[in-house]
Amino acid sequence: MTTIIRNGTIVTADLTYKADVRIENGVIAEIGPNLKGGTELDATGCYVMPGGIDPHTHLEMPFMGTYSADDFESGTRAGLAGGTTMVVDFVLPGQGQGLMDAAQMWHNKSGRACADYSYHMAITWWGQKVWEDMSASVDAGITSFKHFMAYKGALMVNDDELFASFRRVGELGGLAMVHAENGDVVAELTAKLLAEGNTGPEAHAYSRPPQVEGEATNRAIMIADMAGVPLYVVHTSCEEAHEAIRRARMLGKRVWGEPLIQHLTLDESEYFHPDWDHAARRVMSPPFRDKKHQDSLWAGLQSGSLSVVATDHCSFTTEQKRFGLGNFAKIPNGTGGLEDRMPMLWTHGVNTGRLTPNEFVAVTSTNIAKILNCYPKKGAILVGADADLVVWDPAKEKTIGAASQQSKIDYNVFEGQKVKGLPRFTLTRGHVAIHDGEVRTREGHGQFVAREPRPAVNRALSQWKDLTAPRPVVRTGVPATGV
Ligand SMILES: NC(=O)NCCC(=O)O
Ligand SMILES: [Zn+2]
Numbered sequence: 001m002t003t004i005i006r007n008g009t010i011v012t013a014d015l016t017y018k019a020d021v022r023i024e025n026g027v028i029a030e031i032g033p034n035l036k037g038g039t040e041l042d043a044t045g046c047y048v049m050p051g052g053i054d055p056h057t058h059l060e061m062p063f064m065g066t067y068s069a070d071d072f073e074s075g076t077r078a079g080l081a082g083g084t085t086m087v088v089d090f091v092l093p094g095q096g097q098g099l100m101d102a103a104q105m106w107h108n109k110s111g112r113a114c115a116d117y118s119y120h121m122a123i124t125w126w127g128q129k130v131w132e133d134m135s136a137s138v139d140a141g142i143t144s145f146k147h148f149m150a151y152k153g154a155l156m157v158n159d160d161e162l163f164a165s166f167r168r169v170g171e172l173g174g175l176a177m178v179h180a181e182n183g184d185v186v187a188e189l190t191a192k193l194l195a196e197g198n199t200g201p202e203a204h205a206y207s208r209p210p211q212v213e214g215e216a217t218n219r220a221i222m223i224a225d226m227a228g229v230p231l232y233v234v235h236t237s238c239e240e241a242h243e244a245i246r247r248a249r250m251l252g253k254r255v256w257g258e259p260l261i262q263h264l265t266l267d268e269s270e271y272f273h274p275d276w277d278h279a280a281r282r283v284m285s286p287p288f289r290d291k292k293h294q295d296s297l298w299a300g301l302q303s304g305s306l307s308v309v310a311t312d313h314c315s316f317t318t319e320q321k322r323f324g325l326g327n328f329a330k331i332p333n334g335t336g337g338l339e340d341r342m343p344m345l346w347t348h349g350v351n352t353g354r355l356t357p358n359e360f361v362a363v364t365s366t367n368i369a370k371i372l373n374c375y376p377k378k379g380a381i382l383v384g385a386d387a388d389l390v391v392w393d394p395a396k397e398k399t400i401g402a403a404s405q406q407s408k409i410d411y412n413v414f415e416g417q418k419v420k421g422l423p424r425f426t427l428t429r430g431h432v433a434i435h436d437g438e439v440r441t442r443e444g445h446g447q448f449v450a451r452e453p454r455p456a457v458n459r460a461l462s463q464w465k466d467l468t469a470p471r472p473v474v475r476t477g478v479p480a481t482g483v
């Protein structure tokens, strides 16, 4: 089956040029002028870009006594509607559960996906079995390992476990990832706030000040450096965390930071809204910050000290959020964003001049494809790459609203925001899933993307660590031991 995308301007992370694209059997077969035949898609006035990759989603995730509302079907449908053609979700083993057992549970859920997906493996407890299973995980194509430094008493791992796991990830040629917040301090602040009668959603933000994130980010970077493993810091939300990442990168450490579209465009005033539901719907960790932090994140994307924009899509209905009435610590943490990430970033990034279209492609797709070692299958417009593409109409406008969204939840944290720049077509391995506003997704079309370990960065880092490893000093004339 042949599809031709005609009359568009191709925009990749490093090039902008006019060309048509021919797709055969889900793969890009030819790029050039005046291509003809098959089904033609008119891209006049549009940019043809690699489909977005969202490396941070929690679809149908068991969390805080419930399950996130969007599953692999609705989540990937929402992504496609907004130009995202691949998600990377987190396998979350229960306490004492084997990693591959948990991976199987995720495979059972993801069979319904409309777009391709991959997984990160979460390290939620530590022991010999986990150590062994990490190798099986890598063999199964799950090469990135997430560690929660927060959620004490549930998902949190301690520093000794973090160090042991990071070393193991390094050995296996994988990528270490962290949710960086100091869980001990968050637990103390939460108890204090509740005891003082601070029970509303605004106290969620008070309990997680930027310092808890900055401290944990710096700690994770130092531990990763000692373990000799590359590190990816998820949902970087504040200057303190960004500063730690920036400093580490300037020192040559292999560290990447991931701001979310929510932190770039929404601020802490949301938590002071008089409507409890409004504020609770926006409870996520880390919380939204003030303008100073937003400016820092945008500057990071512009200068390259931050690399990827994600969503952490973890949606809960208003009814689920109300579990936390009277106690903010029981509000399920998480917000949606899969459908809105690309239009919001284009509107607030490219349309304002903060980002070039090429930088937009880099931070929504290509950078993460390289970091996760699935480039150029994903994140590229090259012959042989998967035809995961978005035909982006920079003139198309809409107002974001829950009434017209794909997500299952009953609100949208970006409600009322006007965006300019939307997909005309979104293609997932050649299938036109979004056709000029019409949703033509196919449940079960998505495929698992297995990833290889030991990309070039790991090889370089191991080489350097070997070269600089502690060695005994060979001495002549050693004094005799004993008396
Ligand atoms: N971010 C959030 O609040 N919920 C999802 C779980 C996580 O990533 O911490
Ligand atoms: Zn997190």
Ligand SMILES: [Zn+2]
Pocket (backbone or CB within 6 Å): 056, 057, 058, 312, 314
């Ligand atoms: Zn998350």
